Amino acid sequence: MTSYRHAARTAAIAAAVTAAALTLAACGGDNGSPSSTASTSASSSASAPAPAAGSAHNAADVSFAQSMIPHHQQAVEMADLAATRASSAEVKKLAAEIKKAQAPEIKTLSGWLTSWDAQVPTQGSMDHSGHSMPGMMAEGDMSTLEKASGPAFDTAFLKLMVKHHEGAVEMARTEKSDGADRSAKDMAGAIITSQSAEITRMNKLLDQ
Structure with missing residues (x-):
């Protein structure tokens, strides 16, 4: 009985750790998250060339x-x-x-x-x-x-x-x-x- 309870407790702990790891991975790798989107947008704005300021002549x-x-x-x-x-x-x-x-x-x-x-x-x-x-x-x-x-x-x-x-x-x-x-x-x-x-x-x- 004691052996069974110990095994069950170990299995529950392992499941919790796995779930937590999956949650963290999802938060860090979600390209649709606000932080990821803002970072990508800022990077694109910084690297985008300014439009040419040409002037017509006559x-x-x-x-x-x-x-x-x-x-x-x-x-x-x-x-x-x-x-x-x-x-x-x-x-x-x-x-x-x-x-x-x-x-x-x-x-x-x-x-x-x-x-x-x-x-x-x-x-x-x-x-x-x-x-x-x-x-x-x-x-x-x-x-x-x-x-x-x-x-x-x-x-x-x-x-x-x-x-x-x-x-x-x-x-x-x-x-x-x-x-x-x-x-x-x-x-x-x-x-x-x-x-x-x-x-x-x-x-x-x-x-x-």
């Missing part, structure tokens, strides 16, 4: 980039002259700031044109008289500036650069109203703001 964007490249390039050429010919420290500082701002924009504009499968204007071989963009200097203007130095250069540089900036602002306003590419329109807005401020600054220097 003919106005292409025209803006193709025109602004030689326009900027001429401003950089003028700024390079100021480094050795200007007598005013303010003019030299302004010229350096113009070059620092516009040289990188030339690269950006060129990159946009390449991505749009549009022609990129050749850099380093400018015919100043061949451009009809607002504010562009004629060949004679550039020649006069190259020959000037000291206070005469300062005055000529400021007057010509004011006109040059006014042309850039005009072009940028056209891009803001007619363009479609968000980045190009943002650059146009930045040009309007920065170059308008520089126009005011240059006019003050001319009045001194």
Whole structure:
């Protein structure tokens, strides 16, 4: 009798242990459980790539980039002259700031044109008289500036650069109203703001 009770007790304990093990296994391996689902969802969200943020462009964007490249390039050429010919420290500082701002924009504009499968204007071989963009200097203007130095250069540089900036602002306003590419329109807005401020600054220097 005692042997029977002992065997029965042992069997009951074994059954309880087996049931507990099966329950734990079911809880840990249930892919439909809240914890498992949340973990899978979080993992999928973390590994999913962000959608591409493309921006459409139109003919106005292409025209803006193709025109602004030689326009900027001429401003950089003028700024390079100021480094050795200007007598005013303010003019030299302004010229350096113009070059620092516009040289990188030339690269950006060129990159946009390449991505749009549009022609990129050749850099380093400018015919100043061949451009009809607002504010562009004629060949004679550039020649006069190259020959000037000291206070005469300062005055000529400021007057010509004011006109040059006014042309850039005009072009940028056209891009803001007619363009479609968000980045190009943002650059146009930045040009309007920065170059308008520089126009005011240059006019003050001319009045001194």
